Amino acid sequence: MAMIWESIKHLYAYLAVIPVIPFALILFGYGAIVQDRKKAFRLAMDITTALLIGCVAVLFDDIFSSRFGLYGILLFMLLGGGLIGNAQFRKRGNIDAKKIFRAIWRLSFFTMSLLYIVFMLIAVSKMIITGNA
Secondary structure: OHHHHHHHHHHHHHHHHOOHHHHHHHHHHHHHHHOOHHHHHHHHHHHHHHHHHHHHHHHHHHHHOOOOHHHHHHHHHHHHHHHHHHHHHHHHOOOOHHHHHHHHHHHHHHHHHHHHHHHHHHHHHHHHHHOOO
16 A cells, blocks of 8 residues: 555656646647547646646745745635635625635646746756755
């Protein structure tokens, strides 16, 4: 059982390092199967978001020498969900949790993509400057 868990962790780590590859594989692979580009793009976004969250959390922890990366991301996602839920309640009088979760998850894709690029550039430049490979 431990070997299976380790294999899953390694697979996740390899996919999360360069999330563009799983995104493209899902987009074109699933898109070819279902023949619906929008549905394939959404699925690719959803799966890549999970990879980006882990990668950005690790990069944050490495750059800032902290252990708050994942918790900070989850905190911002919860705060965003609360703000969107509040706006939805004020406008409609009820809350659709599924729509809120989907909106936060998809917004997280764009936020994590931007943070991934910024943190990766910082980490690579930090590695080049200090000479640590």
